[in-house]
Amino acid sequence: xxxxxxxxxxxxxxxxxxxxxxxxxxxxxxxxxxxxxxxxxxxxxxxxxxxxxxxxxxxxxxxxxxxxxxxxxxxxxxxxxxxxxxxxxxxxxxxxxxxxxxxxxxxxxxxxxxxxxxxxxxxxxxxxxxxxxxxxxxxxxxxxxxxxxxxxxxxxxxxxxxxxxxxxxxxxxxxxxxxxxxxxxxxxxxxxxxxxxxxxxxxxxxxxxxxxxxxxxxxxxxxxxxxxxxxxxxxxxxxxxxxxxxxxxxxxxxxxxxxxxxxxxxxxxxxxxxxxxxxxxxxxxxxxxxxxxxxxxxxxxxxxxxxxxxxxxxxxxxxxxxxxxxxxxxxxxxxxxxxxxxxxxxxxxxxxxxxxxxxxxxxxxxxxxxxxxxxxxxxxxxxxxxxxxxxxxxxxxxxxxxxxxxxxxxxxxxxxxxxxxxxxxxxxxxxxxxx
Amino acid sequence: xxxxxxxxxxxxxxxxxxxxxxxxxxxxxxxxxxxxxxxxxxxxxxxxxxxxxxxxxxxxxxxxxxxxxxxxxxxxxxxxxxxxxxxxxxxxxxxxxxxxxxxxxxxxxxxxxxxxxxxxxxxxxxxxxxxxxxxxxxxxxxxxxxxxxxxxxxxxxxxxxxxxxxxxxxxxxxxxxxxxxxxxxxxxxxxxxxxxxxxxxxxxxxxxxxxxxxxxxxxxxxxxxxxxxxxxxxxxxxxxxxxxxxxxxxxxxxxxxxxxxxxxxxxxxxxxxxxxxxxxxxxxxxxxxxxxxxxxxxxxxxxxxxxxxxxxxxxxxxxxxxxxxxxxxxxxxxxxxxxxxxxxxxxxxxxxxxxxxxxxxxxxxxxxxxxxxxxxxxxxxxxxxxxxxxxxxxxxxxxxxxxxxxxxxxxxxxxxxxxxxxxxxxxxxxxxxxx
Numbered sequence: 127x128x129x130x131x132x133x134x135x136x137x138x139x140x141x142x143x144x145x146x147x148x149x150x151x152x153x154x155x156x157x158x159x160x161x162x163x164x165x166x167x168x169x170x171x172x173x174x175x176x177x178x179x180x181x182x183x184x185x186x187x188x189x190x191x192x193x194x195x196x197x198x199x200x201x202x203x204x205x206x207x208x209x210x211x212x213x214x215x216x217x218x219x220x221x222x223x224x225x226x227x228x229x230x231x232x233x234x235x236x237x238x239x240x241x242x243x244x245x246x247x248x249x250x251x252x253x254x255x256x257x258x259x260x261x262x263x264x265x266x267x268x269x270x271x272x273x274x275x276x277x278x279x280x281x282x283x284x285x286x287x288x289x290x291x292x293x294x295x296x297x298x299x300x301x302x303x304x305x306x307x308x309x310x311x312x313x314x315x316x317x318x319x320x321x322x323x324x325x326x327x328x329x330x331x332x333x334x335x336x337x338x339x340x341x342x343x344x345x346x347x348x349x350x351x352x353x354x355x356x357x358x359x360x361x362x363x364x365x366x367x368x369x370x371x372x373x374x375x376x377x378x379x380x381x382x383x384x385x386x387x388x389x390x391x392x393x394x395x396x397x398x399x400x401x402x403x404x405x406x407x408x409x410x411x412x413x414x415x416x417x418x419x420x421x422x423x424x425x426x427x428x429x430x431x432x433x434x435x436x437x438x439x440x441x442x443x444x445x446x447x448x449x450x451x452x453x454x455x456x457x458x459x460x461x462x463x464x465x466x467x468x469x470x471x472x473x474x475x476x477x478x479x480x481x482x483x484x485x486x487x488x489x490x491x492x493x494x495x496x497x498x499x500x501x502x503x504x505x506x507x508x509x510x511x512x513x514x515x516x517x518x519x520x521x522x523x524x525x526x527x528x529x530x531x532x533x534x535x536x537x538x539x540x541x542x543x544x545x546x547x548x549x550x551x552x553x554x555x556x557x558x559x560x561x
Numbered sequence: 562x563x564x565x566x567x568x569x570x571x572x573x574x575x576x577x578x579x580x581x582x583x584x585x586x587x588x589x590x591x592x593x594x595x596x597x598x599x600x601x602x603x604x605x606x607x608x609x610x611x612x613x614x615x616x617x618x619x620x621x622x623x624x625x626x627x628x629x630x631x632x633x634x635x636x637x638x639x640x641x642x643x644x645x646x647x648x649x650x651x652x653x654x655x656x657x658x659x660x661x662x663x664x665x666x667x668x669x670x671x672x673x674x675x676x677x678x679x680x681x682x683x684x685x686x687x688x689x690x691x692x693x694x695x696x697x698x699x700x701x702x703x704x705x706x707x708x709x710x711x712x713x714x715x716x717x718x719x720x721x722x723x724x725x726x727x728x729x730x731x732x733x734x735x736x737x738x739x740x741x742x743x744x745x746x747x748x749x750x751x752x753x754x755x756x757x758x759x760x761x762x763x764x765x766x767x768x769x770x771x772x773x774x775x776x777x778x779x780x781x782x783x784x785x786x787x788x789x790x791x792x793x794x795x796x797x798x799x800x801x802x803x804x805x806x807x808x809x810x811x812x813x814x815x816x817x818x819x820x821x822x823x824x825x826x827x828x829x830x831x832x833x834x835x836x837x838x839x840x841x842x843x844x845x846x847x848x849x850x851x852x853x854x855x856x857x858x859x860x861x862x863x864x865x866x867x868x869x870x871x872x873x874x875x876x877x878x879x880x881x882x883x884x885x886x887x888x889x890x891x892x893x894x895x896x897x898x899x900x901x902x903x904x905x906x907x908x909x910x911x912x913x914x915x916x917x918x919x920x921x922x923x924x925x926x927x928x929x930x931x932x933x934x935x936x937x938x939x940x941x942x943x944x945x946x947x948x949x950x951x952x953x954x955x956x957x958x959x960x961x962x963x964x965x966x967x968x969x970x971x972x973x974x975x976x977x978x979x980x981x982x983x984x985x986x987x988x989x990x991x992x993x994x995x996x
Contacts, residue, residue, distance in 0.1 A: 148854055152712055158779070158898045159711065258709075264855035266709025273708075274693075274701025276594065277587055277875030344593070402861060405840045412859075419583055419872035420699035420862065424847075426837060427858030437854035440712030454887040463593045 128203075129162055131447050134196035134227070135169035136218055137209030138189070141232055141259075142169065143179035144436025145206060150185050152440075160447050170196050170209065170218075179432075197221050204446050206439055207231040216240055223247040223255075228455060230442040232259035232435050238333035238349045241340065245459050252456030254449055256442035261334045262287055262411040264434025265427035266441065271341050271415065278417040280342040284397075284556060285379040287334040289409035289429040290325035291357050293317045295375050295394075296407045299365050305358070317409050327356035328377065328392040335379035338413065339390045343383040344463040351468055353391035360394055364481060364551050367522045368396045371507050373479070374404040378556055387469040394553060396479050396524075401557030472531035477506070477555040479524050482540065483548040486512065486519040490545045494521075497543070501536040503528045506558075518547070524555055563638075564597055566882050569631035569662070570604035571653055572644030573624070576667055576694075577604065578614035579871025580641055585620050587875075595882050605631050605644065605653075614867075632656050639881050641874055642666040651675055658682040658690075663890060665877040667694035667870050673768035673784050676775065680894050687891030689884055691877035696769045697722055697846040699869025700862035701876065706776050706850065713852040715777040719832075719991060720814035722769040724844035724864040725760035726792050728752045730810050730829075731842045734800050740793070752844050762791035763812060763827040770814035773848065774825045778818040779898040786903055788826035795829055799916060799986050802957045803831045806942050808914070809839040813991055822904035829988060831914050831959075836992030907966035912941070912990035914959050917975065918983040921947065921954040925980045929956075932978070936971040938963045941993075953982065959990055 133149070135142050146166050149156070156164050166187045174189040188195075196202065197218060205222040207215055207229060215236050219229050220243075229248065231237065237244070237257045248255035258268045262285075271280065286292050290312060297308035309326070312318035324330045332352040339347040357377050365375045373396035381390045397404050402424050406412040411429025416422055428434040449455040484490050495505065505523045513520040525533070540546055568584070570577055581601050584591070591599050601622045609624040623630075631637065632653060640657040642650055642664060650671050654664050655678075664683065666672065672679070672692045683690035693703045697720075706715065721727050725747060732743035744761070747753035759765045767787040774782040792812050800810045808831035816825045832839050837859050841847040846864025851857055863869040884890040919925050930940065940958045948955035960968070975981055 144854070148712060152714065155714065155779075155898070156712065159895055264713075264852070265858055266705050269704060269708055270701050270860075273704055273880065274876055275872075276879040277583060277591065278699075278872045279587065279590070402840060405837060417699070417872065419579070419868040421866065421869050423700055423860075423862030425705075425858075425860060428856040431856065433854040434856050437710075437713045437852065441709055444711040445708065452887060452889040452892060454889060457887060460594055463590070 131162055131164050131204065131450070132167040132202045133164065133443065134199060134202040134205045135166050135187070136193070136196065136205060136207045136215070138169050138171050138178055139208065139210070140179060140432035141208040141435045141439065144432040145208065145439055146185055146187060147180045148433070148436050148440055156444065159444065161451070162447070164443070164447065167202055168196050168199060193218055193221070197225055197227070202227060203450065204228045204230065204443055206443065207233055208439065212236055212239065219244060220247055223251045223253050226251055226253060228254040228446045228450070230439055230446060231257050232439055233257070234260035234330070234333045234337060238336045241337065242346050249456060249459045254446045254455045254458060256445060258442050259435045259438035261337050262413060262425070262427065263429045263431060264438050265411060265413070265425050265429070266438070267338070267413050267425045268341055270425050271338065275415065275417050275420060278419045279385070280415060280417050281383065282416040283338055283342055283379070283381040283413060284403060285335060285338060285413040286376055286403055286406050287379050287411055287413065287429065288325055288331040288377060289411055290318045290322060291331070291377040292406065292411070293409045294326070295357065295377065298360070298362055299369065299374060302362060302366070304362055305360055326358050328354040331377060331379050331392045335381055335390050335392055338379070339381040339388065340462070342381065343388055345388060345466045346462050347388065347390055347466065351390060351466070353393070355393040357394050361551065364553065367481060367509060368479065371509060371522070371524055372399050373397060373555065374399055376403060378403070380556070387467045387473070389469040389474055395556045396553050398557040403557065472529060474530040475527055476530060477525055477527050477558055478533055479522070479553045479555050480537070481520065481522045481550040482546055483513050483515065483518050483550065484521055485545045486517050487545070491521070493543070493545065494540065497539055498525070498536050501528070501532040503532060503536055566597055566599050566639065566885070567602040567637045568599065568878065569634060569637040569640045570601050570622070571628070571631065571640060571642045571650070573604050573606050573613055574643065574645070575614060575867035576643040576870045576874065579867040580643065580874055581620055581622060582615045583868070583871050583875055591879065594879065596886070597882070599878070599882065602637055603631050603634065628653055632660055632662070637662060638885065639663045639665065639878055641878065642668060643874065647671055647674065654679060655682055658686045658688050661686055661688060663689040663881045663885070665874055665881060666692050667874055668692070669695035669765070669768045669772060673771045676772065677781050684891060684894045689881045689890045689893060691880060693877050694870045694873035696772050697848060697860070697862065698864045698866060699873050700846060700848070700860050700864070701873070702773070702848050702860045703776055705860050706773065710850065710852050710855060713854045714820070715850060715852050716818065717851040718773055718777055718814070718816040718848060719838060720770060720773060720848040721811055721838055721841050722814050722846055722848065722864065723760055723766040723812060724846055725753045725757060726766070726812040727841065727846070728844045729761070730792065730812065733795070733797055734804065734809060737797060737801070739797055740795055761793050763789040766812060766814050766827045770816055770825050770827055773814070774816040774823065775897070777816065778823055780823060780901045781897050782823065782825055782901065786825060786901070788828070790828040792829050796986065799988065802916060802944060803914065806944060806957070806959060807834050808832060808990065809834055810988070811838060815991070822902045822908070824904040824909055830991045831988050833992040838992065907964060909965040910962055911965060912960055912962050912993055913968055914957070914988045914990050915972070916955065916957045916985040917981055918948050918950065918953050918985065919956055920980045921952050922980070926956070928978070928980065929975065932974055933960070933971050936963070936967040938967060938971055
C-alpha cells in the first residue's frame with residue numbers, strides 16, 4: 127500500500143479548484159479512511175498565470191500547459207478530468223488509460239457521447255473509470271442506481287436533472303413571470319449561461335438521461351436515442367392552467383424499460399402536485415426511481431455548483447484508491463446485459479394536456495369529444511373559459527392514458543376541424559395515479 | 562471464482578420470504594452482474610410446517626429448526642439474518658463470524674445495540690458485515706452516506722425514519738383527525754403494530770438515528786445517547802397552529818456533529834413547509850443530509866415493507882459476493898475516527914414553538930415578552946386568539962434561535978407567572994432559514 131497517492135488534474139476551473147481545496151481540507155478524513163495521503167501533484171491549465179479560486183502553488187500542485195507532464199508522470203495513479211469539452215478530453219483520457227492510470231471525470235458530454243469507448247479502453251487496461259459527478263452534481267445517484275438497486279429491476283426513472291431550467295420554471299410558476307424574464311434573472315444570478323441553449327433546449331438533460339438510462343437498464347443508450355424538447359416558448363398560461371388542474375410544469379427526463387424495449391426522452395411535462403418531484407424547486411435536481419421490489423425512491427440535491435461537483439469527483443477518487451489498495455481496479459465494468467431496442471412511437475403511452483381554441487357554439491364540444499373518442503381517447507379533466515377572441519372558447523383537457531400515436535392522429539384531425547382555429551399547446555402529464 | 566454462492570437464511574417471515582423469491586426472480590440479473598449463481602441453500606425456521614408467502618421447497622431451500630445446520634454448513638458463504646429479536650440473533654451472527662461466514666442483516670435493534678461488537682467480530686474474522694436494510698428499508702442511505710459523502714464533512718442529518726408515525730401525523734394533518742383515530746386507522750391498514758409502542762414512543766427511530774449518526778460522523782453512538790420523545794399525546798390543535806404559521810409536524814430524527822461534539826435526538830418537531838422533508842407523506846421515509854461541500858441532499862423512499870427490505874438485503878449480498886470474488890472481504894470496516902463526546906444540553910440550540918394560555922388583560926403580553934427577553938429569547942412569529950376559557954387568550958409563539966437551556970429556564974419562569982395558568986405545548990422548530 128502506498129503512503130501517498132498522487133492525482134493528476136486536467137483543468138483548474140471552478141470544479142478543479144474545488145478538487146484541490148477539498149482534498150487539502152479533508153486530508154485527515156481521507157487519510158483515516160484510506161490509510162494514505164492524497165495529493166494533487168500536477169495540473170494541466172491553459173494559462174498558468176491566471177488568477178484562480180485556489181492558489182495551487184501553496185498546495186504544492188505544479189501547473190503545466192503540457193498534457194504529457196500529467197499523463198506520463200509515473201508517480202501519478204489517478205487522473206481527474208475536469209477540463210470539459212469533448213475531443214481534447216477524450217484524447218487525454220484514452221492516453222491516460224494507455225498509461226494505466228485510473229480516470230475520474232465530471233464530463234457528462236463526453237460520457238454521454240463516448241461512454242462505451244471509454245469503458246472499453248478502461249477495461250482493456252484494467253483501469254477504473256468513474257463519473258458520479260457527471261449526473262446531478264453532488265447527489266450520489268449513479269452509486270444509488272448501480273449498488274442500491276443491484277438486486278432489483280428498475281422499471282422507470284423520472285428526473286429533474288437540469289438546474290437552470292428548473293430554476294426558470296420555478297420562477298415562472300411561483301412569481302408568474304414570463305419565460306424571457308425568468309431566463310434573464312437566472313442569467314443575472316449565474317444559474318444560466320450567457321448562451322443558455324444547451325440547458326433550455328434540453329440537451330444537457332438528455333446527456334444525463336442517456337447516462338442514467340444506460341446504468342439503470344444495462345443497455346447502451348446513445349444521445350441520439352433520446353427525444354428532446356426544450357422549455358423555450360413555454361407560455362405562462364399553460365403553467366397557470368396546469369396549476370389550476372393540480373399540476374406543476376417541469377422539464378422531465380423520462381426513461382423506461384419493459385425488459386425488452388427502452389424509451390428515453392426529455393420534455394417539459396405537467397407533473398401531479400401529489401408527486402414528490404413537483405416539490406423540487408429552484409436549481410435543485412432530483413431523480414425518482416421506480417424499482418419493482420424497492421418501489422419508489424428519490425435522490426434529491428444540488429445538481430451543480432463547484433463544491434458539490436468537486437465532492438462527487440473526490441468520492442470517486444476515494445473509491446478508486448480503495449480499489450487500488452485491494453488490488454481490484456478495473457473490475458467494476460460489466461458489459462451491458464441487453465442489446466438496445468428502442469420502443470417505437472406507436473407503442474409509447476401517456477396522459478396528455480392539450481389547450482386549444484374552439485368556436486363557442488352549441489354542439490362544438492360534443493363534436494370534439496367524439497373526435498377524440500374515435501381515437502380511443504377520453505378526457506379526465508376539462509377546463510373551459512371564454513377566450514380573448516370573440517365567440518371563441520379556450521379549452522384545456524387532460525386525457526386519460528392513450529397511445530402517443532393515436533394522440534398525434536387525433537391532434538391532426540382536431541387541427542382540421544373548422545370549429546377549432548388553433549391548437550395552442552400540448553404536453554405530457556406525469557405522476558398522475560394512472561400514468 | 563465459485564459458480565454458485567450459497568446463502569443461509571435465518572428466519573423466513575415476510576422479509577425472508579421476499580429474499581427467497583427475489584433471488585429466484587432475479588437469477589439472470591444477479592448471474593450477469595456477479596458471474597455466478599446465487600442460491601438460498603437452507604433456512605432456519607421455528608416451525609417448518611407453517612404456511613409461508615413463498616414455498617421454500619420449490620426453490621430448493623431446505624428448512625431446518627437447528628441453527629447449526631445453517632451456521633456450520635461449509636458450503637454456505639453468506640448468512641442473511643432476518644429473524645429479528647436481539648439475543649438469539651446476536652449469538653447466531655457471532656457464531657457465523659467465528660465460522661468465517663459473511664453476514665447481512667436487516668436487524669436495526671441489534672445493530673443499534675451491538676453494532677460495535679459485531680463489527681469487531683467481523684473484522685477479527687476478516688468477514689463482511691452489512692446492514693443497509695436496517696435503516697429506511699429500500700432507500701440506499703447507508704451507502705449514500707459512506708460512499709457518496711466520502712470526501713465531505715457531514716454537518717447534520719434530519720430524518721423521517723419511521724413510517725408508522727409519519728403515517729399517523731400525515732393523517733392528523735391532512736384529515737384533521739385525532740391522534741387516537743389516526744393510530745387506529747394505521748393499525749387497521751397494517752402501518753402500525755397492535756402494540757405500537759416502539760414506533761410511537763420513538764424508539765424505532767432512535768435506533769435508526771444511532772446507526773446513521775455512527776456512519777455519518779465516524780464515532781460510536783449508543784442508543785442511550787439518543788434523547789427520545791414520541792408522538793403520543795400530540796394534539797391536533799398544535800398541528801393546526803403550526804400549519805397556520807407555515808409548518809408541518811413530523812417525528813424528526815436529528816443528528817449533528819461540529820467536528821468535536823455530537824448531538825442526536827428524536828422528537829416531534831415543526832418543520833417549515835419550504836423544507837423538502839415537510840412534503841414526505843404517509844408511510845414514506847426520507848433522510849436529509851447537510852454536507853459542507855455537497856450542500857443539501859435528500860434520500861427518499863419506502864422505509865419498510867417486505868419487498869423493499871428484501872431488495873436492500875440482496876443489494877448487500879451482491880456487495881459481499883463481489884468482495885468475495887475480488888478477495889477483499891472484511892476490508893470495509895474502518896475504526897471510528899472520533900471518540901464520542903456528547904454536546905451538553907446547555908450548548909444545544911434551536912428555534913422553538915410554545916403554546917400557552919394567558920390572562921387577557923392589559924400589559925400581560927408585554928410582561929411575557931420581557932420575561933423571555935431576560936433569557937435572550939425573542940419571538941419570530943406570534944399568534945393570539947381568545948381561548949375557550951373566559952378572559953383568557955391562547956398564545957402561540959415561534960422563537961428566534963436560542964439555547965435550549967435558556968429556553969427551559971424561561972419556560973420555568975413562565976410557568977410561575979400568575980397571568981399564565983397553563984403552558985400547553987412546546988416543540989422544536991426545524992428547517993426554518995435561521996435554524
